[in-house]
Amino acid sequence: MLRFRYGPMDCGKSTLALQINHNHARQGRRGLLLVRHDRSGAPRITSRIGIARQAVEVGAEADLRQLIREYWVAGEQVDYLIVDEAQFLSPQQAEQLAELADEVGIDVYCFGIATDFRGELFPGARRLFELADELQPVQVEVLCWCGAPGRFNARVLDGEVLREGDTVVVADTSPSVVEDATSLQPDPEITTLRYQVLCRRHFRLGDLGPVAVPHGQLRLG
């Protein structure tokens, strides 16, 4: 089975990925955690609630079938794969995961963001939507400043929503949803660039809300 669970940033995907890993491991199954561009900058899956596990960083050119073969050659069993930040996979890598699910019966769980800051599907996410046996939105826990479900990751520079640029820029996320800021290591060169989760309407309008305050709550009174 190839599964893709998707949602906006900070909706708890990484936490869910680690929970699934825990559940499988408890059954004595052996798995591998893969990640592309984790926010920690180190090859592990970290969740904003502070849990982390070692993971294998997948390069842009990596052949995931080859990677699994290498584990087998080393005598390591791989029953399941958990892939975090799966939106950054190439379409070919998404196809390799489908092949692993079909040909060698590996259970594959992909977690990622569906759309980029322009509101368009990431190529890897698109291929997963096309191929996955099971698609599941991660229950949205992240709200827009207006209270509506946050579905879009707006890229914000100096208070403006950006509509163009490289789709892969890792930056700090909105302070409103960061629970543990110490786990973040934003690139010092792009400190004014950040992401903010918005509902579709406010994403369309580029409306970041009435007051941008450090802790993300609307100022009362």
Ligand SMILES: [Zn+2]
């Ligand atoms: Zn809104």
